[in-house]
Amino acid sequence: MITEENFIDFKCPHCGELVSFPQASAGFAQACPNCTQSLIVPEDGSEVGWQIPLPITTARLVIRRLEGRDWKDLLELVSDEDPSRYVHTLPLDEEGILHWLEADAHVKITTPDQMLHLGIEVQKGGKLIGYMRLQFTDPQRLQVHFSLFLDRKFQRQGFAQEAVVALLTFCFEGLKLHRAAASCDNKNTAACRLLEKAGLKREGEFVKDTWSDGEWLNTVWYALLEEDFAKSESPVT
Ligand SMILES: CC(C)(COP(=O)(O)OP(=O)(O)OC[C@H]1O[C@@H](n2cnc3c(N)ncnc32)[C@H](O)[C@@H]1OP(=O)(O)O)[C@@H](O)C(=O)NCCC(=O)NCCS
Structure with missing residues (x-):
C-alpha cells in the first residue's frame, strides 16, 4: 500500500x-x-x-545459497591439484570449510561489507560444481563485482556461461542493480572469453598491478550496465 x-x-x-x-x-x-x-x-x-529470487533454475543448473551439505564438494573444489590463483578465498581444509559455511549461512544480500556466495549445482545428480562470489562496491548497493570458479572436471561444457547469464539476470531483473563488473588477469583467456561471451564490455586494463607467482600481471576489467543488459538480446544458453 x-x-x-x-x-x-x-x-x-x-x-x-x-x-x-x-x-x-x-x-x-x-x-x-x-x-x-x-x-x-x-x-x-x-x-x-x-x-x-533465489534459487535460480536454468536449463541444467540450480544457482543457490551454499548449504552445510556442500562441504564435501567445496573441499573437492579447493583441493584440486591445480588450484586457480584467480579466485579462491575459501578455507582449504574440512574444518575451515565447515566453519566458513556456518558463518556464510548468516550473510544476507543486505549485510554490509560481506561477500555473498552462490553455489552452482548441476540439476542432474545434484553435485555442486562451482560457486560465484558477489561483492557490492558502493554504499547504495547498486553495483556489484563478481567472480566465479568452476570445478576443472566440469569446465568447457558451457556451465560457467549458463551460470553468469543467470547471475546477470538475477542482478538486473531481480535486484534492479545498476552495474555488474568482473576482473581477471590478462593471461586468463578462459575468463576473458567467458565474460565477453556473456555480454560484458572490456572497459580497461591496469598494467602490472598484481604480483603473482613471481611476475607482475595486468588486470582486465569488464562490466555490464543495466541499460545495456536491457537492450541486449538474451545470450542465454
Ligand atoms: C573461467 C571459467 C569459470 C570458465 O568456465 P567454463 O565452464 O569452462 O566456461 P564455459 O564452458 O561456460 O565457456 C564459456 C566460454 O569461455 C571460453 N573458454 C572457457 N574455457 C576456456 C579455455 N580454457 N580456453 C579458452 N577459452 C575458454 C570459451 O570461449 C567458451 O565458449 P565456447 O566454448 O563456446 O568457445 C573456468 O575456467 C574457471 O573456473 N577458471 C578458474 C577460475 C577463474 O579464472 N575464474 C574467473 C574469475 S572472473
Whole structure:
C-alpha cells in the first residue's frame, strides 16, 4: 500500500510484521527492520513483500545459497591439484570449510561489507560444481563485482556461461542493480572469453598491478550496465 507520505507499507514475507519503506526503494532489496531478513520492496501494491529470487533454475543448473551439505564438494573444489590463483578465498581444509559455511549461512544480500556466495549445482545428480562470489562496491548497493570458479572436471561444457547469464539476470531483473563488473588477469583467456561471451564490455586494463607467482600481471576489467543488459538480446544458453 502506498501511503500519503510516499512510503510503501507491506508485510515482511519472512516474519509477517508490517514494514514501511520510501517509495524510491520499490523493487530494491532491503533488510526487514524486524527480522533482518532481506526482502524486495513490492512495486505492485502487494500486501506482502517479495522474496529475494533465489534459487535460480536454468536449463541444467540450480544457482543457490551454499548449504552445510556442500562441504564435501567445496573441499573437492579447493583441493584440486591445480588450484586457480584467480579466485579462491575459501578455507582449504574440512574444518575451515565447515566453519566458513556456518558463518556464510548468516550473510544476507543486505549485510554490509560481506561477500555473498552462490553455489552452482548441476540439476542432474545434484553435485555442486562451482560457486560465484558477489561483492557490492558502493554504499547504495547498486553495483556489484563478481567472480566465479568452476570445478576443472566440469569446465568447457558451457556451465560457467549458463551460470553468469543467470547471475546477470538475477542482478538486473531481480535486484534492479545498476552495474555488474568482473576482473581477471590478462593471461586468463578462459575468463576473458567467458565474460565477453556473456555480454560484458572490456572497459580497461591496469598494467602490472598484481604480483603473482613471481611476475607482475595486468588486470582486465569488464562490466555490464543495466541499460545495456536491457537492450541486449538474451545470450542465454
Ligand atoms: C573461467 C571459467 C569459470 C570458465 O568456465 P567454463 O565452464 O569452462 O566456461 P564455459 O564452458 O561456460 O565457456 C564459456 C566460454 O569461455 C571460453 N573458454 C572457457 N574455457 C576456456 C579455455 N580454457 N580456453 C579458452 N577459452 C575458454 C570459451 O570461449 C567458451 O565458449 P565456447 O566454448 O563456446 O568457445 C573456468 O575456467 C574457471 O573456473 N577458471 C578458474 C577460475 C577463474 O579464472 N575464474 C574467473 C574469475 S572472473
